[in-house]
Amino acid sequence: MLDGIVAGVLEDLAVRQATTSEADLRAALADVEPPRDPMPHFRGPGSSVIAEVKRKSPSKGALADIPDPAALASEYAAGGAAAISVLTEQRRFGGSLDDLRAVRATVDVPVLRKDFIVTEYQLLEARAAGADLALLMVVSLPGERLRQLHDYARELGLTVLMEVHDEAETARAVEVGAELVGVNARNLKTLEVDLDVFGRLAPLIPDDRVKVAESGIFGPQDVERFVGEGAGVVLVGEALVKDGAPREAVAAMTGITR
Template structure:
């Protein structure tokens, strides 16, 4: 059987985690994290807007496993400034190297050039990565339920909460959602992309959202290409969207922002 993309990612993340442990002890990483500027409220920022207003979590990524290079002229600082000016609510930064050609330095650059809350879009399997994320300037992390056990998710979430960070619990199916609802975070990301096949289906958001209690804030992720897509998802009482590829392929990000938002700002 051919290993899934997610399994391949997990295999090399284990090596990256070992490298982090070699660079600094867990205690040292914690100390570095605690010295960082206090986090900006990611969930708080999202809650400021209500329907019909839309929240755009604008993503910065150079490439993906399924599409290859997405943006050749890749300048994280310039993109971050443009997102700020265009009206993004928050920013997401891909830092994974082997599959997305991201760098931890990208997040540091974005932090220096933006006052918006930042999600570190990373495959997190160990607490040490949470400390690293806070040190780099991230305000929010991602826990991908397809990638971690319940025990790992609880441990990762605890460290993030202790650091006053927000956590997006990402799910793709009902089993993952039921597990996610056992955690403390009230921020759920529904990924329309299957991380094992990288195929997308917007119906994923619709089918899962009905099982999520009202006190949760839901983000729809992946496969959102135009305003029609956003309006379809918004019918499910969702107004937060994580969008990356559309902007990364754009020659005029500000114009495409306007097209996506329409009157939903």
């Protein structure tokens, strides 16, 4: 599944590169506000929430009709979200960079570009669109590509959320020096969620890094569990986009301590 998604991402990327050069993106950086640093909030007391704008997913299909992602992001921010995650992959998740731009123009909190990033160009277009953070999936970046893209993202001022799924990926993320490590409980082969994954991998991440729990979070009780296992941040998508009161849902997951 992952290979198929990345293949589609690269096809769509080729279309964008044909119309917008790297030089164009670099020129656009002059008009972009400096990146916002989410780490002070993430390192603060109590749980921080990265609230996600997410229309659909390969595992669940259509999740929510989101005609105005900026309005949803505003509700998240009002509820105390530490950052807003915007899915920009089009084919499987129904997102776009236009969604990210709309959210960036509306909220003051940091914004994460969540996509299948495998090239420097994608990081550059993320920053040019106003992103403050970018997702890098260890599984998608073999060998030195992980370090190269991590270092390039940092040069652009982007905070990297580095996602891992198992022990080997966790070791690579730690070795590269990732400051923000997300443990995704979803198995990319079966698409099933195993809530025990975070508790197994969190001890492998040094305490000077910020640990993010991803997938399988539907309420404060789940946040309490992951905070107890070492999470400082939770990334929540499905539960929030399907909730009729996203502001209140974010607030209920924020500030939970051990």
